[in-house]
Amino acid sequence: MALTYTAIATTTVGSGGAANIEFTSIPATYTDLLLKISARNETAGNSGIYIQFNGSTSNFTNKYLEGSGSTVSSGSLARYLGTEVAAGQTANTFSNGEVYIPNYAGSNNKSFSADDVSENNATQAYATLTAGLWSDSSAITSIKLTLVGVEEFNQYSTATLYGISSTV
C-alpha cells in the first residue's frame, strides 16, 4: 500500500518571534495538503490568524462559525482561520488549528476547511470552524500564515505541512 501521509516540512519559531510562518516550493506530487498549527501571538490582545496562497491576499472568501465561550456567531472574513492565544493570557498556552486543502495542485479554484481553537483558561476563548475559498486556478506552491497587523508569532509556535496521497 502506498504511503499516504507525508510530512513535507515543519517550522518552529525561534527566539524573538516571527512575523509569519511560510512554506515554499510545495511539490505538486500529493493529492491534498494538511497544515497543523500550534501558535501563540507575541503581542497582547486577541489576534486573528490569516492564510495566503502563493503570496496572494486577493480573491479569498470565507464563511466562519465561531464560539467565544458566551456567544456563537457567523460571518465572512477573507483568509481568516481563527483567533490565537496572545501575550498576557495563560503562559505556555498555544492555540491549535488545522487547515485541509484538497486538490491543491489542480486547475479548479481552491476550497479549504479549517478548525482552530484558543482555549486559555480565561474568560474568553475561541473555537472557530471555517470554510475558505481561493478563487484562483493556480496550483498552490506556497502557504503563508500571518497574524493581524504587525503582530508576531511567539517563540515555540510550530507548523507542519503534510502531503496526503490518494494513490491506492
Added chain:
Amino acid sequence: MTATYDCIATTSLSSAAATVVFTSITGTYTDLVLVANFGSASANNDCRITVNSTGGGSTDYSYTYLTGSGSAASSGRLANNAYVSSYFVIGCSTDPQTITLNFMNYSNTTTNKTFLSRVSSAGKEVSAVVGLYRSTSAITAIQLETAGNSSPAQFTVGSTFSLYGVKAE
C-alpha cells in the same frame, strides 16, 4: 513502522453524476475517513450520506448540525430519516466545496454507527454535522448523493472522492 493511513479507493468524476458509492469496504481498519471535493451542478441541493445501501425507505438515520451562513449561526436536527445530510451545498461547478467524513469503529457488529462531518462551502456555509446510523452492522459501503430542490442534481466533472482507512496499531 506500520502504515496507519491508507487510501482504500479514490474516484475522480469524468462525467457528472448524482451519486458516488464506495463498496466492498474491507473491515481491516479501525476508522474510515472520506474526503470529498466537489462542485454541484445546481444550487440549493444537499449532499446526502447513507451506508450499506440503506437509502430509500430507511428511517435508520438521525443527525444534528451546527452551521454558520456568514450572517447567522444555527443548529438543528432530524430523526428517523432516510439519510444524513451535509446540509446545503452551493450550486457552482467552478467553486469546489469540501466535506470530510469520519467513521469511527466502523466495522464492529456490536454498536450503532456514529459519524462526523465537516462541511466547507465558502459561498454558502460552514457546518459540523454528527450523524447516527442505527444499525450494528459493519459499514461495508458508503454512498454520497446530491439531491434536493434543483435540477440537475449532480456532482460536476472533476469532483474527487477519496476513502482512507486508519489503522490503530
